[in-house]
Amino acid sequence: MDEQRAKTFAGILALSEMVGGPRAECLSMTEGAAAPSAPDTILDRVTMQLEMLAQGSEGGGAEPPATAESCGDEEFKREKALGLLLTHAEPALQKVKSGNFALSLDELCAMEAIIIADGSRPSFVLRGSRVAMDDPFIGGWEGPLVASRDAIEKVAAAVGRIQPAGGNASYYIGSGTLIDRADRLVLTNYHVVDQARRLHGVAMREDGSRLIVEGNLEIDFAGETGAFDTKRFRIAEVRLPVGAGAVFSGVDAAVCRLEPLDEGVILPDAVSPLSPSSEYATGEVTSLALIGFPGEPAKNKGDKVDWNFVVSELFRRRFGIKRLAPGRFRHGLGTHPEDIGKRAIGHDATTFGGASGALVVAWLDDGAPGFALHFGGETVESNYALSFAKARATLEPLGVPFG
Structure with missing residues (x-):
């Protein structure tokens, strides 16, 4: 199992080296080469990204401190952790280059981390429903991000954070998307709703194939980095599909009907009709x-x-x-x-x-x-x-x- 994981990670990095490959366009289905051909190039790219992150978080490009005494304890641990990432990544990359996929647990974790760090599979922060173009992981994604900016903006505006009453970025359950503005319908997972009921104690009453939400459950369509404003609506009812179940045990989907919560807050536009193609x-x-x-x-x-x-x-x-x-x-x-x-x-x-x-x-x-x-x-x-x-x-x- 671990060797298969190593092969998967190696394949992703190998594809990242291909001009016009998934790092830029996400078009290829093939696994590509069995392993990346230039570990040093990948490590250089990761190092550059980590330096950019350090500068962004510290507000300058000063040399990283060498001891805990010369800076805060947390900063010293951070530099040590990032150094360990590179330390474990190098032998991992050299191993897979030679066809050896028997990696240690730390080497596997290093491979996974560098896939995020080098921009192969990034997770872009959204501001105003758009990717912030100063994101350090933009790299080869800039062209596709610019070309799809309007489409991303429309979808992103309709995506909200499902949370208990008064929830926030540190206290929430899952994600949901507005699919019908007129009827105020949001699509999410069945297991998200189930966790709201079981783990967060949100009271719900069964009514046939529906759950009437008697407790306080909401969705916030804001939830962007640094945003003080909220765009909250109350989840009043949950419609369950035939065969609803969590993860692989059934149809892991639910449709939530919303009601107004905060005065003057307007729903975003819903996403375009979904594709069953x-x-x-x-x-x-x-x-x-x-x-x-x-x-x-x-x-x-x-x-x-x-x-x-x-x-x-x-x-x-x-x-x-x-x-x-x-x-x-x-x-x-x-x-x-x-x-x-x-x-x-x-x-x-x-x-x-x-x-x-x-x-x-x-x-x-x-x-x-x-x-x-x-x-x-x-x-x-x-x-x-x-x-x-x-x-x-x-x-x-x-x-x-x-x-």
Whole structure:
């Protein structure tokens, strides 16, 4: 299993070296070369990105401090952690270049981290529903980001953070997208709603195939970095599809009906009709990205290195805010052994908990149609999303519009 993960990471980095490959366009389905050909080039690119991040967070380009006494304890740990990233990444890259995929846990974590750090699978912060063009990970993505700017803006404005009453970037459950403005309908995962009920104690009453929300549950369509304003609406009712279930146990989707919450707040425009086209379930997809609210990564993933701290630094410790994460189609329907209903496709966009319920869009296609609903997985390696091509029959009766 670990060797397969190493091969996956190596393939992503190999494709990143290809001119016009997924790093710039996300178009290829092939795995490409078995391993990156120039580890030193990748490490140079990562080092440059980390230096840019350090300058951005510290407000200058001073040399990094060498001891804990010469700066704050936290800063010293940060420099040490980022140094360890490069220390473990180098032997990992050299191993896979030679065809050796038997990596240690820390080497695997280093490979995953550099995929984020070198811009192969970035997660872009959104401001005003647009990617901030001063993002240090822009790199080869600038052309596609500019070309798709208007489409991204329209979709991103309709994406909100689902949270208990008074929630925020540190206290929320998942993501949702407005799909019908007139009827005030939002699409999210079943398991997001279920967690609101079970883990956050939001009272809900069953009424046939509906849940009447008696407690306080809301969605905020703002939730961008540095934004003080909110655009909150109350979730009043949840419509469940036939066979609703969490992750692979059923149809992991739910439609929420909203009610006004804060006076004077206007709903954004809904996304265009969603696409149930089979081409987005078979790998013919030409582009793929998620727009949602990724949270902090899982804790203690490594052996000797605090990789959670490293990845937190790569994200500038900004989680729970709206982001765009481009990626690539990875697995077809029914690939996961638990996907008995053959409803899920796999992708390799960078996601963490909190991105559940994020819409998967063909961001480089005309109109950036949404074609799947992200529900879980492991960032970079393989995430999974409910394909609308397979779920249309169960979602349409709930009011989900398809083109």
